Amino acid sequence: xxxxxxxxxxxxxxxxxxxxxxxxxxxxxxxxxxxxxxxxxxxxxxxxxxxxxxxxxxxxxxxxxxxxxxxxxxxxxxxxxxxxxxxxxxxxxxxxxxxxxxxxxxxxxxxxxxx
Amino acid sequence: xxxxxxxxxxxxxxxxxxxxxxxxxxxxxxxxxxxxxxxxxxxxxxxxxxxxxxxxxxxxxxxxxxxxxxxxxxxxxxxxxxxxxxxxxxxxxxxxxxxxxxxxxxxxxxxxx
Numbered sequence: 675x676x677x678x679x680x681x682x683x684x685x686x687x688x689x690x691x692x693x694x695x696x697x698x699x700x701x702x703x704x705x706x707x708x709x710x711x712x713x714x715x716x717x718x719x720x721x722x723x724x725x726x727x728x729x730x731x732x733x734x735x736x737x738x739x740x741x742x743x744x745x746x747x748x749x750x751x752x753x754x755x756x757x758x759x760x761x762x763x764x765x766x767x768x769x770x771x772x773x774x775x776x777x778x779x780x781x782x783x784x785x786x787x788x789x
Numbered sequence: 790x791x792x793x794x795x796x797x798x799x800x801x802x803x804x805x806x807x808x809x810x811x812x813x814x815x816x817x818x819x820x821x822x823x824x825x826x827x828x829x830x831x832x833x834x835x836x837x838x839x840x841x842x843x844x845x846x847x848x849x850x851x852x853x854x855x856x857x858x859x860x861x862x863x864x865x866x867x868x869x870x871x872x873x874x875x876x877x878x879x880x881x882x883x884x885x886x887x888x889x890x891x892x893x894x895x896x897x898x899x900x901x902x
Contacts, residue, residue, distance in 0.1 A: 716877060717892040770888060777837050780824075782830055783830055
């Protein structure tokens with residue numbers, strides 16, 4: 675299965691600033707997914723990123739707040755813009771292919787604290 | 790949005806005992822997967838069961854799926870302290886939703902030595 679390098683692992687940011695999270699995959703994958711996990715909660719899908727097209731956002735998430743880039747089949751970034759304390763969460767990227775027996779692979783997560 | 794409920798939300802057992810976690814979902818699925826998360830870090834895939842399967846085993850793990858009840862269970866036998874983690878079910882409807890997974894609320898398992 676794929677191996678994902680996610681950076682940074684954690685950050686403390688000031689209110690009103692932006693943070694860009696990077697995920698690098700060791701193989702080419704069609705779909706990449708970005709999730710948010712608020713404190714003590716489950717994972718909520720933010721968007722699906724396919725190479726060469728705009729990301730598809732889930733209800734409640736907008737591109738202006740969470741712009742995503744997918745320049746090639748091994749890399750993606752998620753930016754959390756104009757941050758507020760409510761954005762304090764763990765952000766995870768994930769890759770997976772259709773019809774797989776091996777499940778999806780997740781990055782190690784970025785723990786974001788906004789002060 | 791979350792797919793459904795998991796119960797219990799928290800489970801505390803002694804080492805050597807079995808742990809059973811349940812997951813319910815709302816929509817038709819292609820497969821259901823179970824993941825483990827240690828201390829808020831990345832998720833580790835445990836097992837996948839397809840909608841046309843009823844039971845699957847992997848080591849100390851046993852998963853069942855009842856599509857008529859839209860529910861699944863994960864059994865961990867002979868638990869160890871190292872099994873302490875949060876466990877999440879996730880459903881995939883690949884043909885219709887572009888491959889994304891929708892996660893349940895999770896069960897926090899504590900195994901005491």
